[in-house]
Structure formats: structure tokens, C-alpha cells
Amino acid sequence: MRMYDLIMKKRDGGVLSDAEIRYIVDGFVRGDVPDYQMSAFLMAVFYKGMNDEEILSLTTAMAESGDMVDLSPIEGVKVDKHSTGGVGDKTTLIVAPIVAANGVKVAKMSGRGLGHTGGTVDKLESIPGYRTDLNEQEFFDVVRKTGISVIGQSGNLTPADKKMYALRDVTATVDSIPLIASSIMSKKIAAGSDCILLDVKVGSGAFMKKTDDAIRLAEVMVSLGENAGRRTRAMITDMDTPLGNAIGNSLEVIEAVNTLKGRGPEDLTHECIGLAANMMVLAGLGDEAHCEELARKVIDDGSALKRLIAMVKAQGGDSSVIEDTDNFTKAKYTYDVTSPKDGYITAMDAAGCGIASAMLGAGRETLESEIDYAAGVILKKKTGDQVKTGDVLATLYADDEKLFEGAAARYLEAMTIGDQKKERGPLVYALVSEEGVKRFDD
Numbered sequence: 001m002r003m004y005d006l007i008m009k010k011r012d013g014g015v016l017s018d019a020e021i022r023y024i025v026d027g028f029v030r031g032d033v034p035d036y037q038m039s040a041f042l043m044a045v046f047y048k049g050m051n052d053e054e055i056l057s058l059t060t061a062m063a064e065s066g067d068m069v070d071l072s073p074i075e076g077v078k079v080d081k082h083s084t085g086g087v088g089d090k091t092t093l094i095v096a097p098i099v100a101a102n103g104v105k106v107a108k109m110s111g112r113g114l115g116h117t118g119g120t121v122d123k124l125e126s127i128p129g130y131r132t133d134l135n136e137q138e139f140f141d142v143v144r145k146t147g148i149s150v151i152g153q154s155g156n157l158t159p160a161d162k163k164m165y166a167l168r169d170v171t172a173t174v175d176s177i178p179l180i181a182s183s184i185m186s187k188k189i190a191a192g193s194d195c196i197l198l199d200v201k202v203g204s205g206a207f208m209k210k211t212d213d214a215i216r217l218a219e220v221m222v223s224l225g226e227n228a229g230r231r232t233r234a235m236i237t238d239m240d241t242p243l244g245n246a247i248g249n250s251l252e253v254i255e256a257v258n259t260l261k262g263r264g265p266e267d268l269t270h271e272c273i274g275l276a277a278n279m280m281v282l283a284g285l286g287d288e289a290h291c292e293e294l295a296r297k298v299i300d301d302g303s304a305l306k307r308l309i310a311m312v313k314a315q316g317g318d319s320s321v322i323e324d325t326d327n328f329t330k331a332k333y334t335y336d337v338t339s340p341k342d343g344y345i346t347a348m349d350a351a352g353c354g355i356a357s358a359m360l361g362a363g364r365e366t367l368e369s370e371i372d373y374a375a376g377v378i379l380k381k382k383t384g385d386q387v388k389t390g391d392v393l394a395t396l397y398a399d400d401e402k403l404f405e406g407a408a409a410r411y412l413e414a415m416t417i418g419d420q421k422k423e424r425g426p427l428v429y430a431l432v433s434e435e436g437v438k439r440f441d442d
């Protein structure tokens with residue numbers, strides 16, 4: 001086999017065999033296939049696509065390129081969740097404790113934020129002392145003791161994805177359904193849980209801009225998960241507007257804690273109940289309506305919050321910041337962004353809001369950038385809200401006052417203020433499972 005011939009075959013719209021795909025992936029991980037040939041191959045896939053068998057072969061080869069975590073030493077059903085990434089998405093911090101409080105184990109590896117999107121690992125690291133680098137034994141022990149552990153991705157999980165994603169990032173080949181599906185599902189399959197809930201975001205702050213594309217991506221990922229013997233579902237959720245009101249690491253942890261106390265923003269609470277319920281449906285706890293009740297109950301009786309506190313303590317974190325969020329170190333300065341005119345917020349560019357937050361120090365431009373955990377944005381008005389000139393649209397938080405001017409301008413650029421009130425669209429557009437697609441936006 002020659003890489004040259006395989007690139008040409010895909011370039012000309014051919015279908016690659018399982019052996020050919022494995023040759024490409026394994027060769028790339030070993031270093032026998034150079035970056036320039038892999039880049040050409042990725043671009044050929046971007047343009048010509050892959051059929052379902054090819055995507056399955058690619059996903060399997062990527063999953064098996066490194067360690068495959070065996071969670072079987074942990075008793076009970078293990079459920080994982082993955083969000084395709086968004087702005088203000090702190091759902092893991094809320095749904096994992098909810099699910100754990102109902103007896104379902106969550107052994108989860110999460111990522112860091114990059115660009116306009118945040119990452120759960122960064123949010124958790126805003127809790128002083130919290131360790132995201134547990135070894136396998138420590139990870140298993142925390143799950144056994146508290147029902148949840150959330151850590152960073154272990155060193156040798158899907159090295160093929162790490163190398164391929166880095167190339168895709170610089171060769172304009174990220175937004176391809178076969179490449180996104182294989183990237184996400186190889187990691188989820190290698191991470192070892194019995195069930196996988198996918199949260200596929202759609203809208204201005206997401207990879208997928210159109211609901212139909214998000215549904216297609218979800219269908220491919222659900223079928224990959226089921227094929228690998230994992231019960232898998234996907235919710236298609238809105239990312240046209242940031243989720244909840246907080247963007248930025250410790251600000252989002254505070255909002256997550258408030259939500260676990262039953263005092264969270266309505267959109268975030270609603271979405272988290274839905275996500276947690278679907279995780280519990282996958283784990284066999286009943287139908288959606290029953291599982292939604294289970295989710296609400298552990299918020300109301302405080303047991304979900306107790307799970308979060310237990311996990312934070314078990315991972316070396318200072319739980320006093322969760323017990324009383326006033327104990328978080330606050331940003332030195334705040335700045336109000338005000339409305340330049342009267343009207344209604346008719347649209348928000350969620351990615352733009354995320355960039356404004358990153359400009360304040362809450363996000364990183366490169367993987368090496370340092371984060372300011374207290375920096376970020378608290379949204380005061382969102383799509384559908386009426387505003388008058390001078391009303392506060394958002395409060396910015398930073399340790400360096402010089403950052404406010406640029407971030408405020410970027411935030412304002414992300415707002416569209418019109419004359420006619422426009423309601424926000426649905427929060428959940430569809431549910432994709434083995435049984436098919438259920439749409440809620442018709």
C-alpha cells in the first residue's frame with residue numbers, strides 16, 4: 001500500500017477499505033505518514049466525505065491508536081457525556097452530580113477551552129487545589145467513593161486524534177462530519193463508559209450552524225456508539241445564545257453551584273434537567289419523564305450539590321468555595337457594557353461573546369496561554385429582552401482594566417439590537433437515538 005495511492009483514491013471519490021484506513025491512521029501515528037500527506041488526505045475527506053463503513057473504520061482505528069480505558073473494575077453502569085463545545089456551557093458540572101446522586105457512575109475525561117469555547121477542565125481548575133491529573137487508580141477510587149470523577153484526558157488516549165486534530169486546526173478541515181464524528185467518538189469509545197450522551201450544539205457559537213447538519217452529525221455519532229456496544233443518544237441543543245448568564249471559569253462554577261441549589265438561570269436549568277434525564281434513560285433508570293423527576297428531586301433535596309462537594313474534596317480541591325461561592329477570589333475590576341440604543345436584543349453572536357470573555361483573560365488563544373480564572377462576563381440581557389439606552393447588557397470582570405475597552409467593543413459587536421421583539425428559539429431542537437430522530441422545533 002502507498003499513501004499516495006490512498007490520497008488519490010479518496011480525492012477521486014473512491015471508498016477506502018478498513019485495511020486502507022488503518023494503514024493511514026497507524027502510519028500517521030508512527031510517523032511514517034508525514035503531515036503533508038495526512039493534510040492532503042484530510043482535505044480529500046473534507047471534499048469527498050466518507051460512507052458509514054469508512055467512518056466506522058476510521059473511528060475504530062483512531063480509538064485503538066492508544067490506551068483503551070477499562071472501567072469494568074468500577075461497579076455499576078458508567079455514563080459519559082460530551083458536548084461539541086459552546087459558550088457558557090458548564091453543564092457537566094451540573095449534570096454529572098445529578099446523575100451520580102441517582103446512583104449512576106460518571107467517570108469522565110474532559111478537555112480544556114480553546115478559542116471562543118470554554119473547557120470543563122479549566123473551570124474545575126479554578127477551584128483552588130482541584131487536581132485534574134489523577135492517575136488511573138486515583139480516578140477509579142474517586143468514582144467508587146463519590147460516584148463521579150472529572151479529570152483531564154489521560155496522556156495516551158487516542159494519540160491519532162491528537163495529531164489529526166492539530167493538523168485539522170491549521171488546514172481548514174475541522175468542520176467535516178466524518179472527521180468530527182470520528183474525532184469525538186474515538187475518544188468516547190476509548191474512555192470506556194457503557195453509555196454516552198452527546199450534546200450537539202447548533203448555532204452562532206457552535207461548529208454546526210444548521211440544525212439539519214447537527215442532526216446528521218448526531219446520527220453518525222449515535223450509530224458509531226451503538227456499533228461499539230455503547231448505548232448512545234444525542235440531544236441537539238441551542239448555541240445561538242450563550243447558555244446561562246456566566247462566561248468564564250470561576251464565574252461558571254458559581255453559576256453551576258447556584259443551579260444545583262435550584263437557583264440557576266431558567267435556560268441552563270432546563271437544559272441540564274434534559275441532559276441528566278437522558279443520561280439516566282441510557283443507564284436504564286426509566287423513561288424521560290420519570291428521569292426528569294429524578295433529576296429535579298436531587299436538586300431539591302441538595303444531594304446533587306453534596307456529590308459535587310464530595311468530588312471536589314476527593315480530588316484535592318478547596319470545597320469551601322463550593323460551600324460558599326463568595327470564597328472564590330474575585331476579579332479586581334468590573335466594567336458595565338451598556339446599550340447604545342433602545343430596542344430589543346434580536347440576536348447574539350455567541351462566539352463573539354466567548355471571544356470577549358477570552359480577551360479579558362478567561363480563555364486562551366494557544367494551548368500555552370495562561371488563564372485568569374476570575375475573568376469573564378455576566379450577561380444581564382439576552383435574546384428577546386427589551387433594552388433602553390444605557391441599560392447594562394453585561395458586566396465584564398478582569399484583573400487588568402486595560403482589557404475592558406477591546407472586550408466591551410467585541411461584546412457590543414456580538415449584539416444585534418432591533419425594533420421588533422424576537423423570541424428566543426427552542427433550547428432543544430431534537431433528540432437522536434437508535435429509534436430515530438425526534439424533532440421539537442417543527
Ligand code: URA
Binds near residue numbers: 174179184
Ligand atoms: N470536538 C472534538 O473533539 N473533535 C472535533 O473534531 C470537533 C469537536
